[in-house]
Amino acid sequence: MTVRVHGDVDLATAPKLRAVLADCDRRGVCQLVVDLSDVDHMDSTGIGVLFGALRRARLLGGDLRVSATSAAVAALFELLSLSTVFVDRCPCNAGVDP
């Protein structure tokens, strides 16, 4: 399942993203792709939400990867070396570019 995020992800909006991703967990969807190409601003609150969702997905035997980022979010991920965290580890998705 792909979750497409629009707008800013910060302390005000991150709870909405957390709720959507938690709902995926509840429905047993553990192969998650998060599209951040339309997110111009993300801070540590948003990254924390992705950390939590990735941890829960792995507990269910799945994974979470980020398929696309805006330039600003890409720079943030590069700074924190997060491209090594949200990589595709699912065999069924082998060959798909992160």
Place this chain on the structure above:
Amino acid sequence: MNGFADVRVVELEIPPRRDYLAVARRFVAAVATVDTTLQPEQLSNLEVAVSEACSNAINAHEARGVQDAIAIRCAVDRRWVEVVISDHGGGFDPAATPPLPAPEDPRRLEFEHGLGLHLMHALTDRLEIRSSSVGTAVRVVMLAPGTAL
């Protein structure tokens, strides 16, 4: 960095509400865009740093039920921007924050919080935090390329 004739100071106060975060960072970015030579990626980094500081301030106010405004003061020169975010929360000891695994460490997934200070350090040219039981002031400085502190 005060006392220079060509320094302009612009201030904003926001209610300690989460929906004012975007207002705070856009205010700083807009002020920093005027007459400075900061690069676009620096402005983006400054927005994230201000968002982190204001998030911490709002959390501190929420924790204590404090309704006082959070102050954001921008001092701008062509070669640098200084932003001070002051709150009336309960304060904290920056040196006492527990060490956490690096962001790329798999063990880091156990912690959804605690990246803010790390990010502010990494994104700005100078970060200073003064905190007491009556509040916290966070000062961040961003320098234009080729400018020394």
